[in-house]
Amino acid sequence: MAFAQSHIMAARRHQHSRLIIEVDEYSSNPTQAFTFYNINQGRFQPPHVQMVDPVPHDAPKPPGYTRFVCISDTHSRTDPIQMPYGDVLIHAGDFTELGLPSEVKKFNEWLGSLPYEYKIVIAGNHELTFDQEFMADLIKQDFYYFPSVSKLKPESYENVQSLLTNCIYLQDSEVTVRGFRIYGSPWRKMTTVVEKRLEQVACVCEPLKFIWQPWFYGWGFNLPRGQALLEKWNLIPDGIDILITHGPPLGFLDWVPKKMQRVGCVELLNTVQRRIQPRLHVFGHIHEEIVSQEGCRRYEQTASHEA
Template sequence: MKLVCISDTHSLHWGIPHIPDGDVLIHAGDSLGQGTLGNIEDLNNWLGTLPHRYKIVIAGNHDWAFQDTPELARETLSNAIYLEDSGVEIEGVRFWGSPWTPAFMDWAFMLDRGQPLHDAWALIPEATDVLITHGPPQGFGDMVDIDMVCRNVGCRDLLERIDELSLKAVVFGHIHEGYGLYQRGHTKLVNASTCTERYEPYNPPVILDLDDAGE
């Protein structure tokens, strides 16, 4: 199964130079700009132009409409499978999606570090093949420059949960400057942030072949 992974498009999806075809398109959150239902309608129209047989979307910290008006948001996103602490099985591959990130400032879908996030990750079923989260696990695609000091801002509890599972892949975004492909043991980790640090949608989609995952 060929996964095409994107994230953090911030309503700039029409400006992405190229989206390769594949079996499943995964969007790991922050698909919206202002976080409105209008943004979702535009995203949905764009998704409808893409050839992928299956499309999975989760929310991120900019995606207010999915938090504030969840029923309307889900109705509007008719061209994709929306996951929020929920899963779907596609051709024998089990996906799980979760939008949560460690709390900072006042954004959507945030939980405090420690027990609240631990409890969220505990919902991930043991029988999961591909995990989709908006934020990264600690130490993988999560490095940011804060006051001229580089720091890992990913979630330690998420990393610990990943280590407990036998995942083929973890797909996330959130930290634009962490874009790229990583490896932890037999699990591939993908920071699929499409927008650069300057919010330009120029990072290419990350292609992941599950037939090669775990090798």
């Protein structure tokens, strides 16, 4: 069974004062942004970024190193996964289908069976119950797109994060592990499909407009491109060694062939390359790029990296 792997991007870091990142002029059109920045600035090749080769599962770890095993988008299908040896497990979100408490408990049990010293997890857009604002809006609707979720009683999901007892859960927060500062954020861009559906339904039946909120078919942790997402990226402190986001930055494993579009976040790219410059950027979300030749590097379902 195929899973979307966690993608890793290593960027060079320099000592500098905090830079102010502004909304990019191409923010609303990532495909156009990719073309412009690729041709004019070469921002998707070294020295701006280096794609990291996965370490073979059976490769011995050099003395004094910490091995990170990075996965994403397992969607409650963890049974067939053969996990490699490592020190720290990172999961970049979408560990469930809908964020149901039963799914979270099952995932937590699986984490508990793994031998890693540290397990670090962020939510993805499928962890609906982890987005409290989304849930508050969802249960008010007369038309339920997620019936199994919208029928949940608030007391069953208000503290759903507490079910993750076998890992460190990050949501716009950081933790230091073995000397590495690690920051995690679940947010991603709102899809243009959502916006188009809203426009179409509003034209057909204006009274139904309240049902088709822009977030409604966009799942959890869903924000418009531009300022809204940039404000989340601005929360990331300088000096972070490993950045975990659910969605990709522009230009890296973000190509969706059916739409013939790049879907990565331009503001995330600018934040990573111009301000944060982490040692590693781990992300997932785009299933179409489960194995990619981007940057002349082949990525498999489970990647590990030594630092």
